[in-house]
Amino acid sequence: MATTHIINVEKRNDEGKGASRRLRRAGYVPAIVYGGELKPVSIQIQHKDVWHASQNEWFYSSILDLSLGGDVQKVLLRDMQRHPFKQIVLHLDFQRINENEAIRLRVPLHFLNQESSPAGKASGVVITHELNEVEVSCLPKDLPEYIEVDLGELKTGDIVHLSDLKLPKGVEIPELRLGKEHDNAIVIAKEVREEIEAAPAEGEAAAAPAAAAPAKAPAKKDEKK
Structure with missing residues (x-):
């Protein structure tokens, strides 16, 4: 079962660029929650909470519980604006989810046993x-935080495709419905010796053009008249 991730938020009454700047100076991040049958709501979150959450993989690929004074709404992060060079989050967009409707979201891949x-x-x-992530479709309750790819049996020359993934119950990859040409490779184990041996040595490559070039004719001496 997926871990619950609770983020405490506060309602925001002031809007506009000036209000957002004041919020940021006070250590908050302006955000909006939209979707579903409810109207969009402007909220604010303490920057330290947002920054801490943003360092974790689950923040981008899990259902989040936004808690407004105990009133919890389940949402997905849909957009995050960062400062170009400072470690500051400028704005967040959250989308409400319907627990009875399938959602599509990109989840990370965790590769296991590669070195062994x-x-x-x-x-x-x-x-x-x-690929390091894959888009899945499922009901919110079935959403995995990540998908494991066990490479314990990977041999030289093997290619692992999307269709080789072991998906949790109720989870599918929509891209595979489009045909075999969309069954993209995830992992490739390739031998590089042949490519190195096939490439000409630096000295050989330089000598080849010289050998192919015709010898210059000796210079003619001036004939005496």
Whole structure:
């Protein structure tokens, strides 16, 4: 079962750029909650709480419980504006969810047992992660915080695709409904020795053009008239 993540918020009455600047100076982040049958509501959250939450993976891929004086609304983070170079969150957008309707959200992939796999132990093999997250569709109650990818049996030359993922019950990948051409690679274990051997040595590459060039004809001496 997914962990509950509670974020305490306060209602915001003043709006506009000037009000937002005052809030930020006071250590708060302006935000808005929208969606569902209720009207959009302007809220404010202590910056230290937002900053702490933003350092965690779950903040971007989990259902959040916004608590306004004990009144909890389940939401998803839909947008976060950051300062260009300062460690400051400027604004947040949250969307309410209906617990009886499927949602689509990108969740991170956690790769397990890569180094202990046959490919991980082999020399001259590079394992690349083509994807680090995947979009899933499910009811809110079934939303996983992440999906594990066990690479314990990965061998040289193997390719792990989206269709190889072991998804939790009630969770699907919408992209796979579009056909086999959308069954993208997630992990590739590729041997690089052949590429290195196939590439000409630096000295050989330089010598080849010289060998191919025709020899220059000797310079003619001036004939005496």
